[in-house]
Amino acid sequence: MLKKLRILLATVSFILITLLFLDFSGVLHAWFGWMAKLQFVPALLSSSAIIVLAIIIATLTFGRVYCSILCPLGVYQDGISRIAERRKKNRYRFKQSRKWLRYSILFVFAVLLFVGLNSIAILIAPYSIYGRIASNLFAPVYQLINNGLAYLAERWNSYAFYHVDVYIKSLPLFIVSIAYFLIITILSLTSGRWFCNTVCPVGTILGFFAKGSIFKPVINSEKCNSCGLCEKNCRCSAIDAKNKRIDYTKCVTCFNCVYKCKRDAMKYKLAGNIDNVKKVDKIADVPSEGKTSRKTFIATIATVAAASALQAQEKVVDGGLATIVNKKAPKRETPIKPAGSVSLKNFTSHCTGCQLCVQACPNDVLRASSKLETFMQPEMSYERGYCRPECTKCSEVCPAGAINKVTREEKTAIQIGHAVWVGQNCVPLRDGVECGNCAKHCPSGAITMMPYDPDDASSPKIPSINTERCIGCGACEHVCPARPFSAIFVEGNLIHKEV
Amino acid sequence: MENNISRKDFLKVVGATAAVSAVALSGCKSDNINKETTYSVGDIPKDKMTYRINHNTNDHVSILGYGMMRLPFKDNAIDQEMVNKLVDYAMDHGVNYYDTSPVYCRGNSEVSTGIALSRYPRNKYYLATKLSNFAPQFWSREASIKMYHDSFEKLQTNYFDYYLLHSVGNGSKGLSGWDTFQKRYIENGMIDYVQEERKAGRIRNLGFSFHGDQRVIEWLLDNHDKYHWDFVQIEMNYIDWEHAHDVDEDNVNADYLYKRLTDLNIPVVIMEPLLGGRLANLPDVLANTLRQRTPQNSVASWAFRFVGTYPNVLTVLSGMTYMEHLQDNLRTYCPLQPCTDEELHLLMDIANQYLKYPIIPCTSCQYCMPCPYGIDIPTNFSFYNKCVNEGTIVEDSQSKDYRRARRRFLIEYNRQLEADRQVEHCIGCNQCVSHCPQHINIPEQLTRINSIVEILKQNV
Numbered sequence: 001m002l003k004k005l006r007i008l009l010a011t012v013s014f015i016l017i018t019l020l021f022l023d024f025s026g027v028l029h030a031w032f033g034w035m036a037k038l039q040f041v042p043a044l045l046s047s048s049a050i051i052v053l054a055i056i057i058a059t060l061t062f063g064r065v066y067c068s069i070l071c072p073l074g075v076y077q078d079g080i081s082r083i084a085e086r087r088k089k090n091r092y093r094f095k096q097s098r099k100w101l102r103y104s105i106l107f108v109f110a111v112l113l114f115v116g117l118n119s120i121a122i123l124i125a126p127y128s129i130y131g132r133i134a135s136n137l138f139a140p141v142y143q144l145i146n147n148g149l150a151y152l153a154e155r156w157n158s159y160a161f162y163h164v165d166v167y168i169k170s171l172p173l174f175i176v177s178i179a180y181f182l183i184i185t186i187l188s189l190t191s192g193r194w195f196c197n198t199v200c201p202v203g204t205i206l207g208f209f210a211k212g213s214i215f216k217p218v219i220n221s222e223k224c225n226s227c228g229l230c231e232k233n234c235r236c237s238a239i240d241a242k243n244k245r246i247d248y249t250k251c252v253t254c255f256n257c258v259y260k261c262k263r264d265a266m267k268y269k270l271a272g273n274i275d276n277v278k279k280v281d282k283i284a285d286v287p288s289e290g291k292t293s294r295k296t297f298i299a300t301i302a303t304v305a306a307a308s309a310l311q312a313q314e315k316v317v318d319g320g321l322a323t324i325v326n327k328k329a330p331k332r333e334t335p336i337k338p339a340g341s342v343s344l345k346n347f348t349s350h351c352t353g354c355q356l357c358v359q360a361c362p363n364d365v366l367r368a369s370s371k372l373e374t375f376m377q378p379e380m381s382y383e384r385g386y387c388r389p390e391c392t393k394c395s396e397v398c399p400a401g402a403i404n405k406v407t408r409e410e411k412t413a414i415q416i417g418h419a420v421w422v423g424q425n426c427v428p429l430r431d432g433v434e435c436g437n438c439a440k441h442c443p444s445g446a447i448t449m450m451p452y453d454p455d456d457a458s459s460p461k462i463p464s465i466n467t468e469r470c471i472g473c474g475a476c477e478h479v480c481p482a483r484p485f486s487a488i489f490v491e492g493n494l495i496h497k498e499v
Numbered sequence: 500m501e502n503n504i505s506r507k508d509f510l511k512v513v514g515a516t517a518a519v520s521a522v523a524l525s526g527c528k529s530d531n532i533n534k535e536t537t538y539s540v541g542d543i544p545k546d547k548m549t550y551r552i553n554h555n556t557n558d559h560v561s562i563l564g565y566g567m568m569r570l571p572f573k574d575n576a577i578d579q580e581m582v583n584k585l586v587d588y589a590m591d592h593g594v595n596y597y598d599t600s601p602v603y604c605r606g607n608s609e610v611s612t613g614i615a616l617s618r619y620p621r622n623k624y625y626l627a628t629k630l631s632n633f634a635p636q637f638w639s640r641e642a643s644i645k646m647y648h649d650s651f652e653k654l655q656t657n658y659f660d661y662y663l664l665h666s667v668g669n670g671s672k673g674l675s676g677w678d679t680f681q682k683r684y685i686e687n688g689m690i691d692y693v694q695e696e697r698k699a700g701r702i703r704n705l706g707f708s709f710h711g712d713q714r715v716i717e718w719l720l721d722n723h724d725k726y727h728w729d730f731v732q733i734e735m736n737y738i739d740w741e742h743a744h745d746v747d748e749d750n751v752n753a754d755y756l757y758k759r760l761t762d763l764n765i766p767v768v769i770m771e772p773l774l775g776g777r778l779a780n781l782p783d784v785l786a787n788t789l790r791q792r793t794p795q796n797s798v799a800s801w802a803f804r805f806v807g808t809y810p811n812v813l814t815v816l817s818g819m820t821y822m823e824h825l826q827d828n829l830r831t832y833c834p835l836q837p838c839t840d841e842e843l844h845l846l847m848d849i850a851n852q853y854l855k856y857p858i859i860p861c862t863s864c865q866y867c868m869p870c871p872y873g874i875d876i877p878t879n880f881s882f883y884n885k886c887v888n889e890g891t892i893v894e895d896s897q898s899k900d901y902r903r904a905r906r907r908f909l910i911e912y913n914r915q916l917e918a919d920r921q922v923e924h925c926i927g928c929n930q931c932v933s934h935c936p937q938h939i940n941i942p943e944q945l946t947r948i949n950s951i952v953e954i955l956k957q958n959v
Binding site for chain 2: 154159162163315316317318319320321322323324384385388389390427431433434435436437440441479481
C-alpha cells in the first residue's frame with residue numbers, strides 16, 4: 001500500500017514536472033508551476049523558508065520522501081533501476097557510506113553557493129540536472145511530435161497544434177546534457193541510486209535529517225534471518241542485512257524492502273529515538289553576499305561591423321524571395337537578464353540553470369550561456385525574437401528567485417539593458433535607403449529618427465536613442481534589417497533600473 | 500498566394516463536382532424520371548473555343564490567352580513537366596496565344612515557355628513577349644537590344660507574333676511614369692528600333708502594355724499615326740471598368756481605355772481579368788450572390804465572361820498555375836456566352852460593394868519581389884485579404900469569440916509566413932513602391948497589417 005502510494009505520487013509529480021519542461025504553450029505552467037517551486041535547491045536559493053522547512057519537517061517525520069517522490073532526478077533513477085531489475089533480480093548489495101566524500105561535496109557546494117559561484121555548484125544540483133536533460137533531450141522529441149501533429153492539423157484546417165522551431169539553443173549545454181543523461185542513466189542501470197547517496201548535496205542534507213526521522217523502516221531482529229533479500233533489492237545500498245542495520249542517511253523510504261521481506265521482518269513504523277534532530281542547518285541561509293566573477297570583453301563595435309553586411313540585392317527579375325542571412329548575437333559586455341532579475345549578481349547567485357524559463361519563453365529570447373563563469377545559466381539575446389511587452393512567462397516560472405515575478409505593467413518600467421547604435425551597419429548610411437524600423441517598433445518610444453548631418457535636414461535619418469526611456473527589450477535589435485549583425489543592439493545593465 | 504488561391508479553387512472544383520454529381524448520367528434514358536440521377540461536370544469540348552480576329556494580320560486568336568507569369572513551381576524551380584502538360588491541354592482545347600516576358604517567374608518563364616511550345620509547329624500558336632527593361636541597368640540601348648535578342652533564343656524562335664513595350668506608364672525609383680518611359684524607350688531609341696524590327700518581319704504585331712501614368716498612353720495613342728500600334732494590352736475587369744481610379748488615383752479606368760482604343764480600331768488584349776485571383780475569392784456575401792445566379796459556374800467565370808463580352812477584346816490573358824484553373828476557364832470560353840445587360844448591371848453592383856471592403860488591391864504579380872529585406876509582400880497581402888474575405892479579423896477583445904479568433908489568426912499567419920518574411924521586418928525603404936503596377940503604397944499597407952498583428956499579439 002505504502003509502496004503503491006509512493007509510486008503513484010512519484011509518477012504524478014514526475015510527469016507534471018517533466019511536462020513543465022516540455023510544454024511551450026504556457027498552459028501547464030499556470031496550473032502546475034508551483035511543482036517546480038517545491039524543489040529543494042531552488043527553494044533554498046529563493047529563500048522560501050516555508051518550503052525548505054516543510055521539506056525538512058517532512059524528512060524528520062517520514063525520512064527522505066522528498067527524494068523518492070518530489071525529486072524528478074530521483075524518480076527518473078528509480079524508473080531506470082526498475083528496468084535494470086527486470087533483467088537481473090537481487091542486484092544490489094550494501095556499501096559503507098562514504099561520509100567524508102559526501103560531506104566534503106556538500107561543503108564545497110555550500111561554499112560555492114555562498115560565494116555566488118553558482119555555475120559550478122549547480123553542476124550537481126539534482127533538480128536542475130534533470131531540468132537540463134528534460135529541456136535539451138526530451139523537449140525536442142516532444143516538439144517534433146507536436147510538429148507532426150501541427151502538420152496534420154494544418155492539413156485538416158485545425159488550430160489545435162502549431163509549429164515550433166526545434167533547434168539546439170546552446171551547443172555546449174546540449175553536449176553536457178547528453179553527458180548527464182548517459183552518466184545518470186548508466187549509473188542507475190548499474191548501481192541504483194549511487195548518485196543520490198554519494199554526490200547529491202540535497203541527498204546528503206536530507207540524509208542528515210533522515211537519520212532522526214520519526215517514521216522509518218525498522219528491522220525486527222527476532223524475525224529477520226539475514227537472508228539478504230532486502231539488501232539485494234535496496235537501490236540505495238542502505239541495508240546491511242548481515243548486521244541487521246540500515247543506513248538511514250542513504251535510505252529514501254521507497255518501501256521496496258518492506259514488501260520484499262518474506263518474513264515480515266521489515267516494518268515502516270514509528271521509531272524509538274529521535275535524538276539526532278537538530279535545528280535548521282546554516283546552509284539554509286541564502287547567500288547574501290555573492291561575488292560574481294565576470295570577465296569583461298573588449299568587444300569593439302568595429303569587429304562587429306566588419307563581419308557584417310547583407311547588401312540589398314538589386315531587383316532585376318520578378319518574384320522569388322531574397323536570401324536572408326540569419327542574425328548573429330553581438331558581443332555583449334554585460335549579459336541581459338530578464339525583467340525581475342533585479343541585477344546580474346542576483347540572477348547569477350540564484351539561478352540553478354534548470355532551463356525552465358528557457359523552455360517557457362515563447363519568443364525564443366532565452367538560451368543557456370556558454371561562457372564558463374555563467375555556464376548553463378540563461379541569458380537573453382534577440383536573434384530569433386525579442387522580449388515582447390505582453391509576456392512575463394519567465395518571471396512566472398522561475399523557482400529559484402533568479403527572476404522574481406513581475407507584472408506586465410511593472411515590466412514596462414524596468415530597464416534591463418539599453419540600446420547601442422552601430423553606425424557602420426545602419427542601413428540608411430550603408431544602403432542609402434530610408435529605414436527607421438527600430439523607431440517604429442520601440443514599445444517605449446525611446447528612439448527618434450534624426451538627420452545624420454545636423455546641418456542638412458535631408459541627410460539620411462539615423463536613430464537617436466533616449467537611454468533613459470529604453471527598457472532593453474530588443475525590439476529594435478530584432479527588427480533591424482542589418483544582418484547578420486544588427487545596427488542597434490542591447491547592452492545589458494548590471495543592475496536593472498526603474499524608468 | 501498562388502497556393503492559397505489554387506487550393507481554394509481546387510476545393511471549389513471538387514466541391515462543385517461533388518455537388519452536381521447527383522444529377523444525370525442516366526438522365527438521357529426516358530424511363531427513370533423518379534430514379535436518382537448522376538451528373539458529371541463532363542468533358543470540355545475541343546472545338547468550341549471562341550476566336551477573335553486581329554484585323555491587322557488576320558490572326559484567329561483564341562479568346563483565352565495563356566499568361567506564362569504564374570507557372571507552377573516545384574522545389575524552387577519551374578515544374579517543366581507540369582507546364583508541358585498544361586500547354587498540351589491548352590493547345591488541345593484551342594488556346595493559341597501564349598504571353599511571356601523575360602522577367603516572369605524569376606526570369607525563367609521564357610525558357611520554360613520555349614521548351615513547352617517548341618514541341619509544336621511554329622504556325623500553331625501565337626507567341627507574345629516583351630521588352631521588360633525595368634531595371635536601370637537595362638536602360639542602355641545595348642542592354643535593351645540584348646534583352647530582345649535573348650528572347651528569341653530562349654523562346655526558340657526567329658519571330659514574335661506579338662511584341663510589347665512592357666508596362667509603360669509605370670514609374671521607377673524616384674522617377675515618374677513619364678520620365679521612366681523616356682529612359683526606357685525614347686532616349687535610347689528603342690521605340691524606333693522595334694519599328695524597324697516590325698518592318699523586318701521579326702515582330703508581326705507591335706504593341707505595349709500599360710499601367711499607371713496616363714500621360715504616357717495618351718502620348719503613345721496621339722502618335723498612333725506615326726507608330727501604328729497593332730494592339731494594346733490593358734488591365735480590365737469589372738472592378739477596374741469604372742473604379743480603377745477609385746482604387747488608386749494614378750490608375751485609369753478601363754472603360755475609358757477600352758473606348759479610346761476601340762475608337763482608334765486598335766485590338767485590345769486583356770490582362771488581370773481576375774485581379775490575380777482576387778475576383779475568384781470574393782467576400783462570401785458577394786460570391787454567394789453570383790453563385791445563386793449560376794450555381795454550376797465558378798465565381799471566376801463571371802470575371803472572364805465580363806471581359807469577353809466586349810467585342811474589340813482580342814484575347815484575355817489568364818495566368819493559370821493549375822490544371823483546374825485552365826479547365827475552369829476553358830469551360831467559360833468554349834464557347835463564350837456574353838453577359839446580358841442585366842448581368843453587366845449586376846457586376847457593376849458587385850464592384851460597388853466590393854470597394855467597401857478594406858481589401859488590398861494586390862494581384863500577386865510578384866513585380867515587387869524579391870523585397871531586398873526579405874519580406875514576402877504578396878503572401879502578406881493575400882493572407883490579409885483572405886482574412887477580410889472570411890471576416891476573421893477580430894478587433895473587439897471583449898467579444899465572446901476573441902481568444903479563439905486571436906489564436907487562429909496568429910497561428911495561421913505563422914503558417915503562411917516564416918517569421919523573417921512577416922510585416923514587422925518591413926523597413927519602409929519604399930523600393931517596392933515603384934514596381935507595383937497597381938500603385939499600392941506597399942510599406943503603408945504592410946504597416947497597417949503590422950498594427951493589426953501587433954494589437955492581437957498584445958491583447959492576450
